[in-house]
Amino acid sequence: MEHIFGKRKQSEEGGEHWLSISDLMAGLMMVFLFIAIVFMRHTMKENEKIKSIAVAYQEKQVAIYESLIKEFDEDLEKWGAEIDRETLAFNFKSPDVLFDNGDIDIKPAFASILDDFFPRYLKVLKPFRSSIDEVRIEGHTSSEWNKDSSDEEAYFKNMRLSQGRTRSVLSYLYSLVPQETPWIKRNIAAVGFSSSRLIMTEQGIEDTEKSRRVSFRAITNAHIQIKRILEAQE
Numbered sequence: 001m002e003h004i005f006g007k008r009k010q011s012e013e014g015g016e017h018w019l020s021i022s023d024l025m026a027g028l029m030m031v032f033l034f035i036a037i038v039f040m041r042h043t044m045k046e047n048e049k050i051k052s053i054a055v056a057y058q059e060k061q062v063a064i065y066e067s068l069i070k071e072f073d074e075d076l077e078k079w080g081a082e083i084d085r086e087t088l089a090f091n092f093k094s095p096d097v098l099f100d101n102g103d104i105d106i107k108p109a110f111a112s113i114l115d116d117f118f119p120r121y122l123k124v125l126k127p128f129r130s131s132i133d134e135v136r137i138e139g140h141t142s143s144e145w146n147k148d149s150s151d152e153e154a155y156f157k158n159m160r161l162s163q164g165r166t167r168s169v170l171s172y173l174y175s176l177v178p179q180e181t182p183w184i185k186r187n188i189a190a191v192g193f194s195s196s197r198l199i200m201t202e203q204g205i206e207d208t209e210k211s212r213r214v215s216f217r218a219i220t221n222a223h224i225q226i227k228r229i230l231e232a233q234e
Contacts, residue, residue, distance in 0.1 A: 060131050060220055064088055067124050072117075079113050088218045089138070090121070095212035104164035106172055114169070119177050122184075125218060133221035135188045139166040140215065142208035143195040155194050163192030169214060 065085050072090075076082060080094030092098060098110045106114070125132060139162030145154035170190040175181065199210035 057220055060128065061088060064125070064128055064218055064220075067128075068121075071120055071124050075116075079117070090216040091213050092215070093210055093213040095209060098212075098214055099165055102161065104161065104168050106168050111172065114172060115176070118173050121216065122177055122180055128218075129183075129187075131220050132187065132218055134219045136215075136217045136219060137166045137169050137188065137190045138215040138217055139163065139169075139190075139192040140197055140211060140213050141195050142211040143198060143206060144208055155196075159192055159194035161192070162194050163190070165214065166190035166192050 065083065065088060068083050068088070068090065072081075072083070079092065080097060081090065081092050083090050092110070092113070097107060097113070099105065099107060125135070141158040141162050143151070143154060143158070145157050149157065167190050170188060173188075174184060177184070195211065199207045199213075201207050
């Protein structure tokens with residue numbers, strides 16, 4: 001009997017042993033579940049932050065666009081200009097007014113437009129400066145050069161031309177509003193895109209006239225805020 005009871009006691013002790021491991025596993029599962037819930041809540045909060053930034057970005061885009069339209073609507077046609085709602089690009093698209101063919105010097109008619117446009121443009125953007133990463137003066141050309149140039153040669157010749165034109169514009173504007181010179185120096189860049197962003201017709205053919213343009217584009221800093229959130233997660 002003692003032998004039998006001894007075996008039973010040993011069995012009971014074994015049962016208690018397995019019960020403690022089961023409890024341990026259940027406890028670990030609860031810990032892992034808690035960690036998963038905390039992680040999910042954290043991720044949801046970060047996603048909500050990114051979503052709120054995206055919504056604010058869209059609202060800011062609309063507000064800037066509407067402010068530009070309100071200020072310049074009556075001037076667009078006479079200047080040969082348009083404002084792109086999606087990119088906030090203020091496009092001057094009358095090449096004959098801007099520069100002589102193949103030249104980087106601003107024509108008097110364009111200088112006169114800039115005299116009127118630029119101080120008002122800065123005034124419109126001023127309430128939005130905390131949301132603006134950069135104002136980019138963009139130079140665009142058609143893909144044409146001369147018949148003796150290859151496509152590659154034409155591209156790089158037009159690159160030099162577009163870069164030279166935007167530098168001329170920035171140089172002209174630099175001292176146009178003296179009190180804003182420090183902000184202009186920090187936040188306005190001149191970029192030449194050559195023929196990389198052509199304007200095409202509905203038939204998919206290059207519109208050489210419309211492709212020759214100078215744009216002022218306000219770029220908001222939403223991507224910087226999102227990048228900071230993502231970096232904080234790492």
